Amino acid sequence: MRAVVTGCAGFIGSHVCERLVADGWHVRGIDAFTTYYDVAEKEDNVVGLRAEPRFTLVVGDLATVPLRPLLADADVVVHLAAQPGVRASFGAGFSRYDRDNVFATQRLLEAALETRVRRVVLASSSSVYGDAPSYPCPEDAPLRPRSPYAVTKRAGEDLADVYRGLGVEAVALRYFTVYGPRQRPDMAVRRLCEATIGGPPFELFGAARHRRDFTHVADAVDATVRAMTAPDPGPALNVGGGQEASMAEVIALLGDLAGAPVTVRVGPSQRGDVTRTGADTTAARRRLGWAPHVELADGLRSELEWVRHRAEVRPGPVAVLGRAS
Numbered sequence: 001m002r003a004v005v006t007g008c009a010g011f012i013g014s015h016v017c018e019r020l021v022a023d024g025w026h027v028r029g030i031d032a033f034t035t036y037y038d039v040a041e042k043e044d045n046v047v048g049l050r051a052e053p054r055f056t057l058v059v060g061d062l063a064t065v066p067l068r069p070l071l072a073d074a075d076v077v078v079h080l081a082a083q084p085g086v087r088a089s090f091g092a093g094f095s096r097y098d099r100d101n102v103f104a105t106q107r108l109l110e111a112a113l114e115t116r117v118r119r120v121v122l123a124s125s126s127s128v129y130g131d132a133p134s135y136p137c138p139e140d141a142p143l144r145p146r147s148p149y150a151v152t153k154r155a156g157e158d159l160a161d162v163y164r165g166l167g168v169e170a171v172a173l174r175y176f177t178v179y180g181p182r183q184r185p186d187m188a189v190r191r192l193c194e195a196t197i198g199g200p201p202f203e204l205f206g207a208a209r210h211r212r213d214f215t216h217v218a219d220a221v222d223a224t225v226r227a228m229t230a231p232d233p234g235p236a237l238n239v240g241g242g243q244e245a246s247m248a249e250v251i252a253l254l255g256d257l258a259g260a261p262v263t264v265r266v267g268p269s270q271r272g273d274v275t276r277t278g279a280d281t282t283a284a285r286r287r288l289g290w291a292p293h294v295e296l297a298d299g300l301r302s303e304l305e306w307v308r309h310r311a312e313v314r315p316g317p318v319a320v321l322g323r324a325s
């Protein structure tokens with residue numbers, strides 16, 4: 001079996017590629033190595049993959065690269081490439097989100113249709129729900145994005161619906177707060193872990209009581225791989241870890257794991273933030289035969305250990321969020 005994985009050098013993408021190669025797939029990974037954060041981190045993510053004979057890396061921008069030759073022999077496409085981040089999607093920065101998250105997705109789906117790819121699994125986000133009317137939130141809850149980023153993820157799902165009507169089997173996975181080793185440097189759990197090893201104080205935007213459904217990357221990868229071959233995954237599925245916790249609870253738990261309290265600096269809520277996320281994963285359990293297995297404490301420990309190891313291998317200042325270009 002042959003798969004194309006976009007965003008292969010990213011957080012989730014690199015883990016998906018490793019899982020597929022280990023399972024015997026031939027994988028063509030595509031990544032633009034954008035500068036939203038340190039490109040060296042993305043290069044580190046694919047070091048092991050470069051040595052795998054069943055993995056091929058293509059450096060290219062989905063908005064411009066010819067896609068038909070890259071998809072021509074693929075059975076499945078996993079579309080994880082996107083411009084991430086809620087806060088940077090406001091203002092003039094939105095043009096990049098429109099290009100990378102909407103236009104590039106349309107090009108990919110068009111190429112999948114033309115090359116008769118059997119299935120496309122694409123990354124959506126819990127952010128499409130905004131503040132849901134009830135929790136846990138099922139897939140048929142109203143979609144009320146609160147940020148331009150979330151609007152682009154909803155647009156990706158709408159495009160998938162269009163091409164599904166033309167014959168492309170497309171399923172959108174709505175990931176809920178994925179964390180774990182290789183997490184982006186701008187994400188909360190990564191910043192918390194770095195704060196415990198001498199990095200800057202953790203800046204908490206908004207109230208410590210805000211709650212998130214935390215999903216370990218291993219569970220997100222397992223759902224993604226199952227969605228590639230499930231007989232009937234449906235059009236959209238929630239992928240949540242069932243580990244809902246407040247930021248205050250996560251801060252305390254990481255402090256216990258690190259053996260020292262986390263230094264926190266509280267700032268105001270940011271545009272686009274929601275107060276709570278919580279996934280009803282009944283459909284994913286039924287359609288994929290999937291269930292999350294990583295407990296929150298174990299998952300946080302895995303990321304903390306990775307952050308510590310990375311600091312030992314790459315001594316110096318911890319990574320900070322770069323400016324998208």
